Amino acid sequence: MLGLFTFQICKWGFNFGKNMLIVHCLVGLIQILQISGLLISLTQEFKKEMDYARYLGINNVLIELKHSESPKLAKLINNFLDSFNCELSFWILLPTNSTLFINEDCWLVWRKFRTLCNNCKNLFVGLAFTEDLGDEFASYKQIQRWRAEPLSFIRIDYSLFVRGNGSELKLTDVHSKLLKNLFFNNQCQHLLLSSLNYDELNELVFEEMLNGSLDCIKENNCKRVIEEEFLDEYMDVLQIPLQPLSNSLDSSVYNTFEQDKPKYLQYQKAIKTALEDLLLQNLENIILIVLGAGRGPLVNASLSAIAEARKTFKYQKEFSVKIYAVEKNPNAIISLQYCNEERWKNSVSIIQSDMRSLTLFLESKEIENPDIIISELLGSFGDNELCPECLDGVNNILKENTICIPSSYRNFLTPIQSLRLYQNIRDLKNNNNCNRVNEMQ
Template sequence: MASGGRLNPESDNFENRPTFYIGQHDSNRFEPLTEEQYNQVLNSGFRFVTAPITNEHFFKRVVDLHREYLQEREQWAREHGISDSQSTNPSLPGPVVPTLTDKDTSLGPCHYIGSLVCYSSPWIDLCSADPHISSISRQVLNLEAAYANFCGARTIVVPGPRQDESGRGIAQYARAIKEVMQVASRTNIVVHMPMYREPGLEENLETLSDIFGPEKGPEANAKKEIDLFSAWDSWNAIRSVCNYSMRLLLALRIPRRVPEKSLQERWFAEPLHFLTIGQAIFQLNRAGHPSLSRHHQDMINRYMRLRNVPWLVLCDVGPSPEELAALSDKLTSEFPTLAEASQALGDSRRPQSLALNAHVGYMRYLERQQPPFSAMESPALTSFQDWLQPPLQPLADNLESATYEVFEGDPVKYDQYEKAITEAMTEWRELKKPTSSATPENPSNPELIVTVAGAGRGPLVTRVLRAAERTGTPIQLWAVEKNQDAYVYLLRKNQTEWANQVTVVKTDMRGWEGPRLRGREDIIAKVDILVTELLGSFGDNELSPECLDGIQHHIARPHGISIPHSYTAHLSPISTPRLFADISSRVVGDPNAFETPWVVRLFAIDYVSQNVPGHPRFQQAWEFVHPVEINRADDFAAKHGKAVRYATAGVGSMSGSSGTNEHNARHCHLTFVCPTRGVIHGLAGFFESVLYSSQTGAGKEPVEISILPNQIDRKSKDMISWFPIFFPLKKPLYFPQDTELEVSMWRQTDDTRVWYEWLVEVYAWVEPNTRIKVGASELHSSRKVACLM
């Protein structure tokens, strides 16, 4: 991927950093702002504001409705001689909230309704154990959401559950959210959740349960041990009931005390739409201005790197309703004269809201202090974050020139290849290896025979020529390419750039007869150095092993070299709600979506496992090494005296195959340790490759490339040619804390195609030497979308 258009990292241009979109929320605001007040809030530095959908009149009407219902129920109980009004006939009708009236809301359609974030009533309690209160709350939410939807609101924020202990309450809440998404079919529903249950972080307003419930004793306020992941558990239950809807988003309340990294990364993977920051989170610096701790700054900077940058909402930091009301009194005339307006704006006693809000000013400062975008955060690369792409099938399909051009836009990969080729040529001379160009007539011919197989548009050919010139190595260079359109490009490039130094051959590398010596075309020689770039995101997923099997018999033995020399595949289980929701939306048109290994630049994800001795977060699945001394096809032909394509299929290996590609099948079983509970949506796949390893025994570092997150900066920093691969699960797999995830994966083949199968199991320890299986995915298979050989 070309990174074009990236600004100078040293520039102070705001465009080279994420932009803060800052809004204002006042928990004591019970009426939407007038247009004049709204404009004044914008003048104080904010970009948007929240608006309550209903007002205090509606709140009192609902409270009176429920109070009347309770009185009627008590009266009915007395008339029937029942001492406990709670034991009344369950078939008696409960309270029904009438529709809204003009007195219940001041919100209405207006030209700036799209800039308002509608906030539902925080006094409802969808989780209440009282069925009537939960029913009233659900009715209120539906009425408010329907009216906001009618007015044209784009976003409705719903206060999240205030407790996580009640499984019944969370289920009620989740069902209500799913219902309201049907009621407000054109808006996004945003659930406002705390990062964790930090004391004092919840809404301050009393709920219906507080008003009508029993008085709470001192034990209700007793300090309890804080479960850091309980709020996330509630959110996970809510979005699971809503089937990971793309319209269900999250507003995350930032705490005073920043939690551990594992919890930060868990929320990082969720569909964040707002980060809300209360007044109590800010601290006063030495100059008396609001500021945030370094931990808060780092966390916000991290979250602002998401492709869909979350908006920031500052809560209860002004301008207050009183200040806005005072301002309205100053400008009493709808159309003040210039003198009146000037006097109002120039008054030294003007409300603070007319100046830049101090908290907004600090956030703008923080915006400028963010680290600039790196080379890996260019607009082009950012657009690929969490974007699903089906894997390439270069054997079955001929690639277009634009696709080749994308590959060629990565200088890091080709620099590493050139370094590997240079070292190989240098050591060939040092070790005084023979060359395959030698003949009885010219036994001392020093020319190396080098072949680039799968040459594409020729970037590796150019690097081979450059390495040969740098080392002073005479070579005979062959470029083999099956794509007839790329073949035309190579022929023209050979004339215009390579001075006809290259012999270009159009053929599938597996059917190539081998290089013919320059000046002795009757002699088919061997290849001294074979160079290929057939690697995929999982190393072998674009059939590099099968392709090299078909050409490796041309490599000179025992001294011939394959670049790359080896490659390994690696796995790690991940949580990625965004990708799961995306794949779920594709199933109708693509029934194999959940059994397709997707190429994707993973970003908004959480690596759920931890590094523990013997069980790292990223584990090797298998390895391929080239050249192979002999492959199954060669062995078959030697024993039976006929080509593989005439072999009779059987069932001894894979059903329907003769087993000639069985040596390229693989299997792994890996164990990942998860100290905290969570959910996984699939497996992230990566690869590493040793392009060339020194043969002199001098202890040189091998020349490598890697896309492993913990190795890429060390081995091939800023390499962008490959994104990771993602093996999804059809259903999210929940696991409790202190569990082990057992991952089984197979690379399968039937001699005509290659596919993967994967399975994840969850085990929990119940005793020091005993563990039980508590969950498992089904066995997934990509056989229906297999790579064709």
């Protein structure tokens, strides 16, 4: 070999699962010398080292970036990934100080490098905490840019720890704060602990370093609310629009809807306001129809709103509210019937029908013209559940002054940045092109 690479094994690699700490697989560390005019030799040598890494069963290769411009290194990685079908991932390590990359912050250097690597899915980034942090890491807004990047690991050196009042090792305040800001959701899962003097990393000291790092990570995770944890699996994932009109949704999809507690609380407030408006108009018998009732969250919101309205008008007037729950999914009807018997005291009339066919039920006097209609058909972008088409079919049963909740909606567009979404869309496009080629053959 030409000696252009040095290959080491990183001893201290850890993976953070939801409930436990697991010793992670070995990580190969490669130091690459930037030598001009040796790209062919570099490519051959690089392949040899990667083959050896795969032979050892190593899944992740860590490469420390030494320059703000590294086109040859990017070409090496690109050539290797294009030529060999393997599961090897490359971890690109960048320092958090501003001395190595003059006039450029760390994030811009990483963005340029991953662009040179064609934004490959096998490419991940890691940050090596340094004693002096660059200005970008003092700005919360600039730190947030890393949320859109495949930040996979953080390396912390022994020199960044100080002794606390109880003589325990802990990170300095500034590094502890940065670690909390960067260790978000389940994407950044690896923590590499190191020391320039390996004799310092005896088992006891290493355990202290680990505990000192974990303390601030655990503190950060404890602040996360249930809703945030629930959304983790949906982060940076392409969602296929739902089609409840043509497909019956399963229970897990309804369960996902029902996790949005604030939404149903707002519905409850709106329903209560609508009831109060009708009662002030001296309407004593109110007809309320829930369109697309699913498993009944809007019925629950309606019943809670009715109970609150009764408290408000307790000594003023008596009134009754008749609730119709309309649902076309035969499986969801079973859930509605169960709720009606066990929770709602059979106070709800359940109608199994497409909402566009309610005119027939009105003619047969199975339902009445509604004073309030409620729906939650709005999809991720307003009408991806065919909301306008479905609700338009209900116009024939409305009164002149029927209150609709929601009464209107507006769509907004905002630019976002997500490398993972871009990669997924690109893969989807490539797969479609491959399928077309296969069909032509």
